[in-house]
Amino acid sequence: MSGCPYFQKRDVLFQSRQQQKDEGERDDSQDGTNKASKGGIIYGDYLQLDKIVTAQTLQSELKGNKIHDEHLFIVTHQAYELWFKQILWELDSVRDIFISGHVRDERNMLKVTTRTHRIVMIFRLLVDQFAVLETMTALDFFDFREYLSPASGFQSLQFRLLENKIGVPDNQRVPYNRRHYRDNFRGEDSELLLSSEEEPTLLQLVEKWLERTPGLEENGFNFWGKLEANIAVGLKREREKLETKPESEDKDEQMAEFTKQREVLESLFDEKRHDHLMSKGERRLSYKALQGALMIYFYREEPRFQVPFQLLTSLMDIDTLMTKWRYNHVCMVHRMIGSKAGTGGSSGYHYLRSTVSDRYKVFVDLFNLATFLVPRHWVPKLNPTEHPFLFTADTCCDSSYCSSVSDDSD
Amino acid sequence: MSGCPYFQKRDVLFQSRQQQKDEGERDDSQDGTNKASKGGIIYGDYLQLDKIVTAQTLQSELKGNKIHDEHLFIVTHQAYELWFKQILWELDSVRDIFISGHVRDERNMLKVTTRTHRIVMIFRLLVDQFAVLETMTALDFFDFREYLSPASGFQSLQFRLLENKIGVPDNQRVPYNRRHYRDNFRGEDSELLLSSEEEPTLLQLVEKWLERTPGLEENGFNFWGKLEANIAVGLKREREKLETKPESEDKDEQMAEFTKQREVLESLFDEKRHDHLMSKGERRLSYKALQGALMIYFYREEPRFQVPFQLLTSLMDIDTLMTKWRYNHVCMVHRMIGSKAGTGGSSGYHYLRSTVSDRYKVFVDLFNLATFLVPRHWVPKLNPTEHPFLFTADTCCDSSYCSSVSDDSD
């Protein structure tokens, strides 16, 4: 490579190829061998382009009034569906790792995090993709819109599957024209949706995994018990400090704020309140899982929790990006059809607007946990000797050190 | 709408649907009618999803060693091809408007600019799209790479068509493994490529259009003649001003710089030099077209040139984004295969690197025109009375207005 300046010569320069050949230089960029003649698969067949790039049939053209922009409309939606397929592929693989219990082998955590993060990256692209469709104006859309009825984006099977598999609960869904969302699908599609509702959702699988968070064992590290005790002590001290201050309007306010904060923090340990919020759909994770999530938050820097913490972050990213996607969709629809009905007969803008809601945020608990953060020195201390479960083997297994701790390892 | 608070209630709130119904409120978001049962086309059929989302066959799975990430590889490339199809659709429509002479009806300029701008927006998305594929690491790729041979991105028919139709000239192409690029395609594909080379390219069509720029007529406004004269006067004055300065090192330097600038500007009017640069591929637009482009640059604020100026900007955007796409592609390939050969047998990284070059910038002249800008007061003045061609009908047909401005026009 280093001996061949030829390739770089061509760069930027405007020499004709002939000139270059005349100069008789070698050319790195030409060092390959043609393999296409040797059998095997070629690009177009590999990607099944005969299907992909022939699947654009304009309804307007069929009706004798070909409208140029319908092609963009079709391709954009097909691109969305392609990527939904990919998201489902990643989502299913992540769910499979959880379902088969492989996530207990922590080697699989890299896969789980990487694939979850990939879903994040895809959604980021999909949010940006609206900018392309928005090059079409309301007037262009009007020209072919009548031909589409009753096709509607609501009918996207893959998007509904996606929602179900992540964990949008049936009873939180906004109905579609007063009908259950599933009644808008037929035959095999309806069955696929039903079975996706019955399979374990990502939410449920993450919940089970969080419930197993090492350190929650009451007869072990007992994180939750320790945390409750520490918070009680912390609040008591804060109150005492406040009370020593001389009376003033300022003090009254600080006390009021303190009381508010105390109520918030104490509510965290109220299991009945949790169950009540669960029943209303305001919380989605079990009480135990919530504890696991908060534990991972507080000890995220421990080697064993670093990747789990990243996973929780990616799950929030997905939730956020899905609501951003919905919101971008709403904005586009508002622009395209004003306040008219959707092609499928829905109330259009209003229906979509109603789905941009925390009701559809599956991992809403992970966001709300931010409400319950406490100062670092209130967080129960971990001692590697006593509680080695969050450390690497080297730290504790190494030499004599390991034997000393091996007795009380859980 | 305004009387219906129901829809907003649902937002953010965590009421169950049942609760809402119990409260007996109306719900804007449910005002639609189900149309899907009434015949007509539905979403999945409209988008031919039976083709689109079933076209992912993993070679690794066929060979009995299913590799998860191959699915991402396939979907990403299919998404690229879908968007290439859309770009070709826009490109062909723009070329058709030019070919059929419809662009002489200036009503079509909005279409031309909008569609060209849409290509820009799509390429922007395609450049970002690499971020998704880059979630796959070299190690993941290695696991299925052997199954792909000899498929290669080089074989993308649509991308080659795209290059040809925009106007990448055959003699500027980097060969592929020492063979003419077209020899890597077979049968019908090869013919499609050949015919795309024979059709008028976007570059050629824009060239013809630029040559017709109103104001170039030597017996009319004679922009080129006036500009040459103005530049000569301008340079002369600048030189005179410089010469009055007392001798100093500084003056010498300014004089040297002035001489350099003068040479650059004078070269603009050297048609022979232009033809020489054309023959080497360093310029691509005819001498006349170059004049038209510069004229649009200088008078871009005149009503009639506003949209043409936007078009020239979009053409540069496309060029820029195509080289950014190539460069992003190179970066990804470097990461995936290091300095190994490509799957198609090319020299991989080196081949691709060689195509990130101004040789592939079709509208390179539009960029280089920036070299020839002059102060605004050197630009020949336009007078609406004498030269109404750049104005709206109102401006000049309204007799009273016309006469009133004719006196004090600068």
Added chain:
Amino acid sequence: MSGCPYFQKRDVLFQSRQQQKDEGERDDSQDGTNKASKGGIIYGDYLQLDKIVTAQTLQSELKGNKIHDEHLFIVTHQAYELWFKQILWELDSVRDIFISGHVRDERNMLKVTTRTHRIVMIFRLLVDQFAVLETMTALDFFDFREYLSPASGFQSLQFRLLENKIGVPDNQRVPYNRRHYRDNFRGEDSELLLSSEEEPTLLQLVEKWLERTPGLEENGFNFWGKLEANIAVGLKREREKLETKPESEDKDEQMAEFTKQREVLESLFDEKRHDHLMSKGERRLSYKALQGALMIYFYREEPRFQVPFQLLTSLMDIDTLMTKWRYNHVCMVHRMIGSKAGTGGSSGYHYLRSTVSDRYKVFVDLFNLATFLVPRHWVPKLNPTEHPFLFTADTCCDSSYCSSVSDDSD
């Protein structure tokens, strides 16, 4: 340039500089002259970097508890403020062109559109910018959050100015802790806000400009009168066609839909209803301006309306991006503080959520106009001879043609 292969050699290659020098080749990239020693301004002084990159003082550090991530928090907000400054710069210049009446000289339309489009591009960046701040987790934020009180993003003077100058009306604003938004600012800032409320807003200026749309004159082209007549005829014909169909459930439904559509279209011509909607803030443009906007929509391809149409599109883009910005802000805040109060004492998430609303969409009428689109053949025909006002001077002024139309030009 073409004779110098040196520069390209260096590319990709790993030769040391010394090697290259030994080979004695010329180097295009080194052809410049050092000017920095000759006086004049240098980079750092030009950009006043002594101010810009020294303005990061961590409150946490001042309080003796330096938190790494506070630096990101500061820089991100400073970047927002820098860009807000730029948006105000563009916005003020656009408003000035309108205020001074310069927009009557249609040469200024390119400036207006370009600068408006630039605001769009900046907002697009600002929406993406949240992704950077989101690399900070709730826990990181918690560590320094207490030091910020009572600073709050609500206090961003520039953002409030921005809203006022675009045209968010005072009576549509969500109060901030039950106080008028302006009461949260002091002294000079409060006065700046007041005066920004009193200056003509972009909305008002666009309104005045739309009211002047050529073609609205009742004694001229009389677009509105002609449109109303055409719609009446169109609806009548549609109704007659429907009525000839044999009775059926289908027919009933189509008739119901037709009635709905007729009501919508007829409401367009109900000036009283318009005034009523205006008074409630559901419409923001005067009746005349609305007519102008719809006229530009329908005749957007006429040379004189191409750029105005782009302007209307950009105004919608700004509205959309501002609500996306708000929504992204909400999402970030939810993640950072859960459902806690904001640092400034606001209800945080809830306050922000309430501002992601059509109440804050200034150009909401431009979106809603999509509700009133009609088939192209219902749009009143323009005849260049009779109505030359939308054409270029060439079309009508040229030779004899011009004199023939000059009589009835308006």
Added chain:
Amino acid sequence: MSGCPYFQKRDVLFQSRQQQKDEGERDDSQDGTNKASKGGIIYGDYLQLDKIVTAQTLQSELKGNKIHDEHLFIVTHQAYELWFKQILWELDSVRDIFISGHVRDERNMLKVTTRTHRIVMIFRLLVDQFAVLETMTALDFFDFREYLSPASGFQSLQFRLLENKIGVPDNQRVPYNRRHYRDNFRGEDSELLLSSEEEPTLLQLVEKWLERTPGLEENGFNFWGKLEANIAVGLKREREKLETKPESEDKDEQMAEFTKQREVLESLFDEKRHDHLMSKGERRLSYKALQGALMIYFYREEPRFQVPFQLLTSLMDIDTLMTKWRYNHVCMVHRMIGSKAGTGGSSGYHYLRSTVSDRYKVFVDLFNLATFLVPRHWVPKLNPTEHPFLFTADTCCDSSYCSSVSDDSD
């Protein structure tokens, strides 16, 4: 919260605030307390906006010829510098963790990876940011360009510091107008640069860290020795398999390809060749560090290597994004000034183009390692009992688990 429909009412709706108050509803969004009057810092002071938003002085205005677009030019560059400051902040903190040896405490790996990833996210924004500056055309730039001389982006101290601290080696830098890059800086700046060259670079620190990769110990797991042996065996078997095939042109080719592959793989173990490549700058990591990196690649799924693998990926991301930044910069400059000289007197486009090179890719070895990947079954097996260093303490310290897996480990 759930009992309060008020806030949601406001959403989308167009009720005036007065109406809402009349209805006497409670309003979640108004639950906060005003704190701004209570002392403490407010937004504008916290962000030192008196410096940030007053630092825009147009040279063109000073010279009596105010050019609108100069403001954009200033703000864009200031935004770049703000973000460079943030990148340096993250970079310095990451380097400090390495320098102080804190990275040996693996708890710090989350910080290192998160902050490195944050640099990636910032660079992604900076690459996109060019789209804003590109709304300025060459003509707009020409109008104020003369006032900037001799200021030049080359003089960005922070960007040079950034390059130095990451590890762009002095001897790989392209000179600037035939002068050492540092000679273009004066006084304190020059000293800062010199000292940044003398401090340990990120490259060097990562190198030292990679050299310590557990598993490289020759008297321990001896990864490198085992890998060399496995590759030898693997290649031998492949050769034998090939040799059994009947003679044919195909076989000859496969043999040729095999030979090529063998040479590549064998070169990996040639330390002399490595040192030679090091001396030419084609490799940057020590032989030992290279081994560590490849080991992390191959065992990335082991719990202890998951985060280190992410770090290596982020380092490549930074390299890639920095070259993309450079390339985007080149593209913008080409558009702005054609092939003219830069404002600082450099050869402009050509100088910048020459810096988009693998010479400036600091972690080029991490990319090139992709060249040396081998099938998974050639990778030496790890046994948790024998080699516990890559596992979590739980896995190996839990005696029952350890003994149970030691039998069937593969």
